[in-house]
Amino acid sequence: MEAQVHQPVLVNEVLGYLPPEEGKVIVDGTVGTGGHTLAILQHLPETTRVLGFDRDAESLAFARERLKPFAERVTLVQGAFGEVARLCSQAGFRHVDGILLDLGFSSYQLAASGRGFSFQRSDPLDMRLDQTQGRTALDWLNQLDERALADRLFEYGEERRSRRIAREIISARRMGSLENTRDLVDAVLRAIPPRWREKRLHPATRTFQALRILVNDELNQLRQFLEGFVRLLTAGGRVCVIAYHSLEDRLIKQAFQSLERGFHPFEESADEAVRSFFPFRRLTKKPVTPSREEIANNPRARGAKLRVGERY
Numbered sequence: 001m002e003a004q005v006h007q008p009v010l011v012n013e014v015l016g017y018l019p020p021e022e023g024k025v026i027v028d029g030t031v032g033t034g035g036h037t038l039a040i041l042q043h044l045p046e047t048t049r050v051l052g053f054d055r056d057a058e059s060l061a062f063a064r065e066r067l068k069p070f071a072e073r074v075t076l077v078q079g080a081f082g083e084v085a086r087l088c089s090q091a092g093f094r095h096v097d098g099i100l101l102d103l104g105f106s107s108y109q110l111a112a113s114g115r116g117f118s119f120q121r122s123d124p125l126d127m128r129l130d131q132t133q134g135r136t137a138l139d140w141l142n143q144l145d146e147r148a149l150a151d152r153l154f155e156y157g158e159e160r161r162s163r164r165i166a167r168e169i170i171s172a173r174r175m176g177s178l179e180n181t182r183d184l185v186d187a188v189l190r191a192i193p194p195r196w197r198e199k200r201l202h203p204a205t206r207t208f209q210a211l212r213i214l215v216n217d218e219l220n221q222l223r224q225f226l227e228g229f230v231r232l233l234t235a236g237g238r239v240c241v242i243a244y245h246s247l248e249d250r251l252i253k254q255a256f257q258s259l260e261r262g263f264h265p266f267e268e269s270a271d272e273a274v275r276s277f278f279p280f281r282r283l284t285k286k287p288v289t290p291s292r293e294e295i296a297n298n299p300r301a302r303g304a305k306l307r308v309g310e311r312y
């Protein structure tokens, strides 16, 4: 069991920003296998409660087992953080004192789920975090035309070779040889000759990232969250968001800046109608990043950026 547990990132930094007072309610919007939630329950007062959400039922089941000793202080529900206000209100909370999002996917999902997140194995091309709904990666790959696919790879994967990769993928599809992650990796490798490959990045990394974002509508989930979270916070309540790639970090940075200036996250203008009624300030002007020691112990922490803000 331990081998599959995801090692949480920037734990002490997150704990340092969450409210240390008695009786607070914290939302962990990306519980995963429960690493951050466990740390919160262990290190914040015994009267702190956690409301935990995740789209992935399998990860939640794992977290539920792991968090059993704290069962009275934690409520776990399957759901997407884009709908955090509704999820909280269904759990009986209109306001909370802290919210944590640790974006992306976990090492548990990468290693254990067999759902196509890893380019190092041959798995079905699924990539859905929530297996109960939505189209799989293979559905998307069978439906998009070459141009639309290239656009998605470019936009969501920041993949410079998107056109060549899309061409190879569509050609594999036409020949009936696009069924699993191995076939997808092979198509990418055909599109990117060795001399173009980056040293520290597997050539399929950006393609897999793009498809995962597409399948799970990840950027819209984040946008939806950023548009609504501040209304959910009590005065003094804090939000901590950890991002692992620039598309997400850019959205968070932009939303926090706009909120601090008194605007809605994505509608900054001089128009009074888009003024936000919730005073908000950034507690991190520059993102907090993992120490060298943390990266040495947990290479997946590389690239993590934590931004924190406070409603006041």
Ligand SMILES: C[S@@+](CC[C@H](N)C(=O)[O-])C[C@H]1O[C@@H](n2cnc3c(N)ncnc32)[C@H](O)[C@@H]1O
Pocket (backbone or CB within 6 Å): 006, 007, 008, 009, 029, 030, 031, 032, 033, 034, 035, 036, 037, 053, 054, 055, 056, 059, 079, 080, 081, 082, 102, 103, 104, 105, 106, 129, 221
């Ligand atoms: C990096 S992992 C979190 C790991 C967790 N902090 C821990 O310590 O175990 C990200 C998690 O977010 C979940 N996730 C991604 N997008 C989500 C969304 N829109 N709503 C809810 N959960 C989401 C994934 O299923 C995954 O379990």
